[in-house]
Amino acid sequence: MAVFCGSRGVRCSGAARLSERRNMTRMILDVLLDAAGDCLKDLPFLFIAFLLLEALEHHASGRMNRMLAKAGRFGPLAGALLGCVPQCGFSIMASDFYAGGVITMGTLLSVYLATSDEALVILLSGGTGAGVIGRLLLTKILIGVTAGFLVQAAETLWKRRHPSREKEIGDLCRSCGCHEEENGILKPALHHTGEVLLFLFLFTFALNLLMELIGMENLSRILLADSVFQPVMAALIGLIPNCAASVILTQLYVDGVISFGSAVAGLCSAAGLGLIVLFRVNEDKKEDIRITVLLLGIAILSGVLIQAAVG
Numbered sequence: 001m002a003v004f005c006g007s008r009g010v011r012c013s014g015a016a017r018l019s020e021r022r023n024m025t026r027m028i029l030d031v032l033l034d035a036a037g038d039c040l041k042d043l044p045f046l047f048i049a050f051l052l053l054e055a056l057e058h059h060a061s062g063r064m065n066r067m068l069a070k071a072g073r074f075g076p077l078a079g080a081l082l083g084c085v086p087q088c089g090f091s092i093m094a095s096d097f098y099a100g101g102v103i104t105m106g107t108l109l110s111v112y113l114a115t116s117d118e119a120l121v122i123l124l125s126g127g128t129g130a131g132v133i134g135r136l137l138l139t140k141i142l143i144g145v146t147a148g149f150l151v152q153a154a155e156t157l158w159k160r161r162h163p164s165r166e167k168e169i170g171d172l173c174r175s176c177g178c179h180e181e182e183n184g185i186l187k188p189a190l191h192h193t194g195e196v197l198l199f200l201f202l203f204t205f206a207l208n209l210l211m212e213l214i215g216m217e218n219l220s221r222i223l224l225a226d227s228v229f230q231p232v233m234a235a236l237i238g239l240i241p242n243c244a245a246s247v248i249l250t251q252l253y254v255d256g257v258i259s260f261g262s263a264v265a266g267l268c269s270a271a272g273l274g275l276i277v278l279f280r281v282n283e284d285k286k287e288d289i290r291i292t293v294l295l296l297g298i299a300i301l302s303g304v305l306i307q308a309a310v311g
Contacts, residue, residue, distance in 0.1 A: 031212055035205040039197055042273060045092050046196055050189040052097075075107030076148025080141045083114030091115045091274025099282040105291065106152025108278075112271035112295050114144035116246075139264055139306070147298045192281075199280050200273060207241070230258060231303030234266030239275075239296055246270040260310060265303020269296055 082090045094111040097103045116137065237245050246267060253263035275295075279288050 027212060028209065031208045032205060035201055035208050038204055039201045042092055042200065043193070043197060045090070046096070046277075047189060047193045048093065050096060050192040051185060055185050073152075075103050076110035076145050076152060079103070079107040079110035079148060080114040080144030083111040083144060084116050084137050084141055091272045092277045095274045095278040096281055099278065104152050105155050106148040106150070108291065109151050109295060109298070110144040110148030112144075112274055113147055113268045113298060114140045115271050115274065116140070116267070136260075136263065136267070140268060143264070143268055143298070143302050151294065196277060196280055200276060203241075203276055204273070230262045231265035231307050232300050234258060234262040235269040235296055235299040235303060238266035238268070238270035238299065239292075241271070241273050241276045246272075259307055261303045261305075261307030264306055265299045268302055269299035271295060 079094065083094075091111055094103065094108050098105065098108040234249060238249060239245075249258070249263060249266035249270070252258045253260070258266075275288075275292060278291065279285070282288055
């Protein structure tokens with residue numbers, strides 16, 4: 001009887017292990033499909049951005065590039081308004097444009113800070129009142145515009161005192177050698193789109209798998225402490241380049257778990273996949289790090305000030 005039970009126990013243990021392996025395989029497959037779906041949503045934005053950059057490189061003279069730079073004085077306003085649209089594709093396009101020298105750092109940050117990603121969709125589907133949605137979006141737009149103009153002014157002053165070579169659209173193609181006159185604009189645009197899309201897919205898959213193994217519930221527990229440091233933790237979680245971060249931050253705010261200031265901090269640093277694309281296409285990694293630190297610092301400062309003012 002004991003032997004039978006023991007053998008039965010072995011059989012049960014083997015069945016349990018088989019079930020675990022099947023569950024793991026199913027989970028990995030689900031994560032793969034989710035990563036592919038997320039990347040396919042961003043495919044049009046990637047392709048359009050690179051196609052526009054190639055068109056400017058082929059048909060715009062240096063004079064036109066200077067005109068674009070001057071027109072960029074009002075870039076932070078347009079960037080913040082575009083960023084609040086519930087789609088992280090604009091942050092991806094902004095990263096490409098910044099790497100190509102089309103927009104300023106101030107405009108790039110205004111897009112990142114105002115990016116709504118999945119937040120607006122969650123608020124609307126949850127039946128949140130128009131007043132709450134409007135307050136959140138307006139706050140993010142104001143932060144994006146204000147910070148964008150301040151960073152742009154500081155950037156202009158720095159360049160006057162420390163002149164250096166301006167970014168050029170052709171910089172994106174120098175390292176890969178795809179920029180040949182006979183290639184036109186379609187082939188290089190497709191090349192860059194495919195290259196960045198593959199990078200995004202691999203990164204998104206790895207991150208989604210990690211989040212699945214850790215569990216968003218464990219991540220959300222970090223934010224339960226109602227203190228002045230809550231916006232700091234929310235901003236750090238928002239910095240995770242995954243829509244899951246903005247989803248959980250928005251849901252926690254709707255459920256009353258985190259404050260308005262914390263929600264603003266987390267959603268301001270949640271720039272979607274924009275930062276990942278920036279690190280992929282912009283050659284100056286020190287500059288990429290500075291932009292990330294600026295984004296996080298502005299998000300934390302905004303959240304803490306709002307928390308102190310209104311809770």
